[in-house]
Amino acid sequence: MKRFSLALAALLVLGLAATSMAADIAVKGSTTVQPIMQKAVEAFMAHNKGIAISISASGSGDGAKALIDGSTPLAMLSREMKASEIKLAQEKGVNPKQIVVAYDCITPVVNSANGVKNLTMAQLKDIYTGKVTNWKEVGGADMAISVVSRDSSSGTFEFWNEHVLKKERVYARAQMQASNGAVAQVVGKQKGAIGYVGLAYAHAPGLKALTVESVAGSVENTLNGTYPVSRGLYLYTNGEPSGDVAKLVNFILSDAGQKIVASVDYVPVKGSAAKKGKK
Known part of the structure; x- marks a missing residue:
């Protein structure tokens, strides 16, 4: 009976650990998007104590690879995903969804x-x-x-x-x-x-x-379109974001999140609708 109790306790511990890991979000990709994400994540986790988020920034190409291989549910890119990346993703059952979070x-x-x-x-x-x-x-x-x-x-x-x-x-x-x-x-x-x-x-x-x-x-x-080297900054998810990832994305796109975008010297999406087609 004691042996059974110990085994059951071990299973419960493993189950809790797995649940904890499942709640974690590993965000990967662009060093340009990193200042936005870093500050947004700090504010987001302050109000969502049960969600742990890590950020790894080594380039947009690495972010695209991580989304494709499933090592991140949320990739940061300072460019649009390439047609070749999207094709590879779809071949692996990943459906990249683009979300513009700043300019x-x-x-x-x-x-x-x-x-x-x-x-x-x-x-x-x-x-x-x-x-x-x-x-x-x-x-x-x-x-x-x-x-x-x-x-x-x-x-x-x-x-x-x-x-x-x-x-x-x-x-x-x-x-x-x-x-x-x-x-x-x-x-x-x-x-x-x-x-x-x-x-x-x-x-x-x-x-x-x-x-x-x-x-x-x-x-x-x-x-106003006068600066000649402007672009969009993006997050990519596998299909429509859900769960904690959706909560984080929605926070970044909220008024509070867009104030964070402005606070790190980027251009908020809100109020930028007339600025079409930034790449």
């Missing part, structure tokens, strides 16, 4: 000691393809340009590559970084460096945000 503008940044204030789209392309290698060629000091870029798993890289480089190959000597934070850190330490980051990272210590075509990256200029 962002990708902001070129230089070291705060750099005298350059503005670059055109053409100048940015020439710098990032290696055609321009000295700041004096774009109105700055006689100083070599150190190009800092995101790596290829990043949605930010893909957007920059498509909209700025026009799909030309990035400069072979570019320093490829795994996150927005890493780009900010490298540029902040190198006087001749240039990088690009999401708006939430553009004012990190040691950085100066550049205007593009004389337009500053800002919430206002993203909404």
